[in-house]
Amino acid sequence: MLGFVLRRLLAAIPTLLAVLTLVFVIVRVVPGDPALVILGDQATPEATAAVRERLGLDRPLLVQYFDFLGSALQGDFGNSLVTNRPILSEVRAVLPHTVDLTLASMVIGVAIGVPVGIWAALNRNGVIDVMARLLSLIGLSFPVFVSGVFLLLAFGLHWRLFPVIGSADLNDPLDRLHKLVLPAMTLGLLMAAYITRVTRSAMLQSLGEDYMRTARAKGVPRRRVVWVHGLRNAALPIVTVVGLYVGILLGNSVLTEIVFNRPGLGKIIVGALNQRDYPMLQGLLVIYCFLIVIVNLITDLLYGVIDPRVKAA
Amino acid sequence: MATPVRGCRIPQRNTGGNCGQAVDEPSGSAAMTTTAALELIGLRTEFRIGGAWYPAVRDLSLRLERNETLALVGESGCGKSVTALSVMGLVQPPFGRVAAGSILLDGMELAGASEKALETIRGDRMAMIFQEPMTSLNPVMTVGDQVAESLMIHRGLSRGEALERARALFEEVKIPSPAARLREYPHQFSGGMRQRVMIAMALACEPAVLLADEPTTALDVTIQAQVLGLLADLRERHGMAVLFITHNLGVVAQIADRVAVMYAGEIVEQGPVDVIFADPRHPYTRALFAAIPRLDQAEQELSAIGGRVPPLDQMPEGCRFAPRCPLAQAGCELPQPLVALAATHAARCHVTTAAVMHA
Structure with a gap:
């Protein structure tokens, strides 16, 4: 197990290096002088040169590259052009909100999607199956800014169960949870729709396998056959989709964040884009890739836990 | 007649008057007074094609005694496996159903039993070994846990106790270094070793009846001989009744006491191995x-049976083999009873048993 973890961690290093290099190159290749971006069109040559020197842009590319690598590895991505605060601390301030939202919608998605998917598979082409497929299609078809607004109107305005605007106090767990419910439902239902479909098809395949018949021939009760023998074999595709989706959610929950007025990673990425905050974008890109690598690593580790053949490979 | 009487059922009744001769179970009157380990009476298992139900096994009766191996022989699709799956209660709606007949396990009726009741019997009093050792084991569970599972379910053992028992079973089926191998997964086993795991799993609760569905077909010949030897040993030691399904007559000669030959869902001939091999009717x-x-015969051309088994929904009336039979003649289109040729030998063919019929 430890060897497996180490091997996967080592395999992540080239990925991260490649990302860092790519980000470095993109920022240098994109036309336009960062100093001019900072100072504006009317800058004097002296001021521009001063900024270039401050940013280290006057040094040879290779020196800049290793400098960039070195500070990135220490978590130093420079300061935001807009707020002039270190990028890492900007990210740290919003990351808990993003992680909250991502994990909560993952839990909701799995808690709804897996049982419904199994239920649908067991009643293939029956009423339950058709309903589940229809509902998941509807779930997939609704953009979050529509379903989110619906949830807001229903539970925020009509019944007034949950707050309409939600920048939670991170030190108050109850407040955090309370303001999390609606946005997490919005993304969780979407994720549940995905997971229902994947679970259903993985389970259908699993149900037809010989080992399921063997388990029943042993006298294993039907419920246990499905939930133990079937689900563990169907778990690989489910974990894959969950992992993929968690990766996407980390940076792409911006629409949900806007609808519910929550701080988050997605929101500052869009903000940095709008304000041409290049160092911020560069840092966010690297941090985001790092998070994806971590999520993939966890997914890979779960593969090894679920399927012993993965470890051997 | 409210309940079907052995040896005198609907097809026989229609032909009339030959109840004394036409018996479906030619194992002698002495055996009939004792309870068989497994007895099938008039089993009919149907599958749904389109909207209609067609029988894959029709009016099948057989008796399996304790400490006996009965080989069920026939080509692919003749209903051998369906017969075994019917006994296990694993033919289930919406795809298939046991439509008629009795399945008596030590005198206890299994046909129509609830799923709950069947779950307590499956793996405990009867067990099944499947043809494909490669796919019949759960790839994500250790083999030890898979063997232990039925002991935990049927015997209420703790996981530790069940694994200890599983280790002993591994020893019994001659898996080398059993304690270590318990913790391994199916992909770490060879085909023959996997089939030994399947056998250990089936034997875990010492079942009275073992249904072996082509257990050696997927194995190479030397491994096949080892597994057959192992099965014969185990049957002897546990006094099990074994229903051995195969299409390999060489295997039949090696392991079986009696043979039942199936064609298109019916038993067409049955009797002791030596009789069937010496005088097939x-x-x-x-x-x-x-x-x-x-x-031993050079330059001999391989003889194959022309044609193929008719599909379920296009079965001929009367003898189902008639369209492929070299001896087909008038009368084959009538229902064919299983006619006793001797106390333990019977065949379902009016042409080759005519002499006996008229005697």
Whole structure:
């Protein structure tokens, strides 16, 4: 197990290096002088040169590259052009909100999607199956800014169960949870729709396998056959989709964040884009890739836990 | 007649008057007074094609005694496996159903039993070994846990106790270094070793009846001989009744006491191994023997049975083998009873048993 973890961690290093290099190159290749971006069109040559020197842009590319690598590895991505605060601390301030939202919608998605998917598979082409497929299609078809607004109107305005605007106090767990419910439902239902479909098809395949018949021939009760023998074999595709989706959610929950007025990673990425905050974008890109690598690593580790053949490979 | 009486059921009744001769179970009157380990009476298992139900097994009766191996022989699709799955209660709606007949396990009726009742019997009093050792084991559970599972369910053992028992079973089926191998996964086992795991799993609760569905077909010949030897040993030691399904007559000769030959869902001939091998009566049985390649006769052409088993929804009336039979003649289109040729030998063919019928 430890060897497996180490091997996967080592395999992540080239990925991260490649990302860092790519980000470095993109920022240098994109036309336009960062100093001019900072100072504006009317800058004097002296001021521009001063900024270039401050940013280290006057040094040879290779020196800049290793400098960039070195500070990135220490978590130093420079300061935001807009707020002039270190990028890492900007990210740290919003990351808990993003992680909250991502994990909560993952839990909701799995808690709804897996049982419904199994239920649908067991009643293939029956009423339950058709309903589940229809509902998941509807779930997939609704953009979050529509379903989110619906949830807001229903539970925020009509019944007034949950707050309409939600920048939670991170030190108050109850407040955090309370303001999390609606946005997490919005993304969780979407994720549940995905997971229902994947679970259903993985389970259908699993149900037809010989080992399921063997388990029943042993006298294993039907419920246990499905939930133990079937689900563990169907778990690989489910974990894959969950992992993929968690990766996407980390940076792409911006629409949900806007609808519910929550701080988050997605929101500052869009903000940095709008304000041409290049160092911020560069840092966010690297941090985001790092998070994806971590999520993939966890997914890979779960593969090894679920399927012993993965470890051997 | 409210309940079906052995040896005198609907097809026989229609032909009338031959109840004394036409018996479906030719194992002698002495055996009938004792309870068989497994007895099937008039089993009919149907599958749904389109909207209609068609029988894959029709009016099948057989008796399996304790400490006996009965080989169920026939080509692919003749209903051998369906028969075994019916006994296990694993033919289930919406795809298939046991439509009629009795399945008596030590005198206890299983046909129509609830799923709950069947779950307590499966793996405990009867067990099944499947043909594909490669796919029949759960790839994500250790083999030890898979063997232990039925002991935990049926015997209420703790996981530790069950694994200890599983280790002993591994020893019994001759898996080397059993304690270590318990913790391994199926992909770490060879085909023959996996089939030993399947056997250990089936034997875990010491079942009275073992249904072995082509357990050696997927194995190479040397491994096949080892597994057959192992099964014969185990049957002896546990006094099990074994229903051995195979299409390999060589295997039959090696392991079986009696043979039942199936064609298109019916038993067409049954009797002791030596009798069937020495004097096969049904044209289909004869054709099966003729199809075995002989090494002692040079330049001999392989003889195959022409044509193929008719699909379920296009079964001919009367004898189902008639369209492929070299001896087909008038009368084959009538229902064919299983006619006793001797106390323990019976065949379902009016042509080859005519002498006996008229005697």
